[in-house]
Amino acid sequence: MMLSELGEPENPALHCRVALEELSPGGQPRRRQAIKDAELSLGRNERRELMLRLQGTGQSRCFPLRAARLFTRFASVGRSALRLSPDSDSGLSSGSIQLLLSDCPPDRLRRFLRTVRLKLATAPGPGPAPFRSRLLGPRPQAFYTISPIQPEDLKPVAATGTQDTTPVKRPCLQEVRDQSGKASSTKSTVPRHRLQLPSPKPQLSKEQARVLSAVLSGKSIFFTGSAGTGKSYLLKRILGSLPPKGTVVTASTGVAACHIGGTTLHAFAGIGSGKAPLAQCVALAQRPSIRQSWVSCQRLVIDEVSMVEASLFDKLEAVARAIRQQDKPFGGIQLIICGDFLQLPPVTKNNQPPQFCFQAKSWRKCIQLTMELTEVWRQTDQTFISLLQAVRLGR
Numbered sequence: 001m002m003l004s005e006l007g008e009p010e011n012p013a014l015h016c017r018v019a020l021e022e023l024s025p026g027g028q029p030r031r032r033q034a035i036k037d038a039e040l041s042l043g044r045n046e047r048r049e050l051m052l053r054l055q056g057t058g059q060s061r062c063f064p065l066r067a068a069r070l071f072t073r074f075a076s077v078g079r080s081a082l083r084l085s086p087d088s089d090s091g092l093s094s095g096s097i098q099l100l101l102s103d104c105p106p107d108r109l110r111r112f113l114r115t116v117r118l119k120l121a122t123a124p125g126p127g128p129a130p131f132r133s134r135l136l137g138p139r140p141q142a143f144y145t146i147s148p149i150q151p152e153d154l155k156p157v158a159a160t161g162t163q164d165t166t167p168v169k170r171p172c173l174q175e176v177r178d179q180s181g182k183a184s185s186t187k188s189t190v191p192r193h194r195l196q197l198p199s200p201k202p203q204l205s206k207e208q209a210r211v212l213s214a215v216l217s218g219k220s221i222f223f224t225g226s227a228g229t230g231k232s233y234l235l236k237r238i239l240g241s242l243p244p245k246g247t248v249v250t251a252s253t254g255v256a257a258c259h260i261g262g263t264t265l266h267a268f269a270g271i272g273s274g275k276a277p278l279a280q281c282v283a284l285a286q287r288p289s290i291r292q293s294w295v296s297c298q299r300l301v302i303d304e305v306s307m308v309e310a311s312l313f314d315k316l317e318a319v320a321r322a323i324r325q326q327d328k329p330f331g332g333i334q335l336i337i338c339g340d341f342l343q344l345p346p347v348t349k350n351n352q353p354p355q356f357c358f359q360a361k362s363w364r365k366c367i368q369l370t371m372e373l374t375e376v377w378r379q380t381d382q383t384f385i386s387l388l389q390a391v392r393l394g395r
Contacts, residue, residue, distance in 0.1 A: 016078070018034075018099055068083065070117060072113055079100075104244075208234045215238050219334070220337075223373065235260060300335055304338075305339035
């Protein structure tokens with residue numbers, strides 16, 4: 001996946017799981033196809049019609065986007081749905097098509113839905129051709145990737161105050177009585193909550209973009225930096241760029257875990273305090289629920305890693321290899337570790353000197369890349385920043 005210099009994706013495609021449903025005129029699914037590794041992309045054909053292309057499992061289908069409804073209630077957890085109106089070009093004589101999206105990187109899903117909404121509002125393309133010309137003429141074959149959102153695309157939408165989603169109206173029959181007392185059936189609509197997609201987030205700095213690029217390339221990385229360099233902000237952007245499935249978010253303390261919407265490292269590992277011998281820790285992690293968490297984990301995020309002891313890190317690495325039955329470092333799990341070793345140290349008893357996790361025997365073989373954020377965003381006074389840096393280093 002190519003990233004621009006400021007960390008924004010150049011490839012507008014969305015990679016996720018897709019369930020393709022063909023709906024009857026009454027809105028009931030009559031045919032369903034699941035695609036585990038699908039790619040959705042926006043484009044136009046030679047008639048400049050707005051198209052949605054679905055690729056996966058050796059197939060490629062294009063659907064016209066003359067009208068679409070977006071369901072965005074669960075976009076923050078990587079799930080959404082697009083309902084496309086029936087069209088003869090899609091191969092359906094009646095009914096509509098619904099795409100159920102899951103396991104999407106949340107930030108990328110928001111950008112994709114926002115692009116769909118803005119393109120439909122500002123540049124939907126020409127209307128459908130007459131039926132006779134579509135029947136006798138060749139079907140559009142070309143597909144050109146759609147251009148990114150331009151500033152002029154935002155002006156008409158901002159002027160009209162259009163929201164990012166369209167409320168879904170469902171016709172239903174409601175019995176009412178007129179003045180004569182006779183019962184009659186009229187159509188009404190079920191009110192739907194109007195959801196608004198968030199506006200684009202600020203662009204990452206160059207060093208933050210390099211960290212994000214390394215994470216998306218699959219490398220196990222530790223990134224650090226002083227207070228105010230954007231570690232927490234970058235970590236949230238990383239979590240928004242990763243598929244929810246297979247990504248486990250943890251922190252060394254409960255407060256830090258709540259801050260990033262995860263759990264504690266001890267709760268995920270299932271080995272208690274980690275003080276027990278390695279064989280006992282492996283036995284504790286063999287419990288069905290804990291073992292399933294280890295096996296399904298593909299990416300492990302650890303925040304505030306400075307409070308993790310070296311011995312605990314070594315035990316976690318050994319437990320991961322034993323449970324997952326892989327000899328790769330940390331059982332083949334990609335590590336995304338964040339923290340500042342000049343802040344909070346591990347808690348020790350009897351005034352014993354702390355052993356940081358970078359002093360662990362398995363640290364060097366588990367961490368492929370170490371990166372430091374140096375640009376301070378919280379303060380602007382350079383003199384004050386230099387004083388804070390001196391205090392951080394104990395000078």
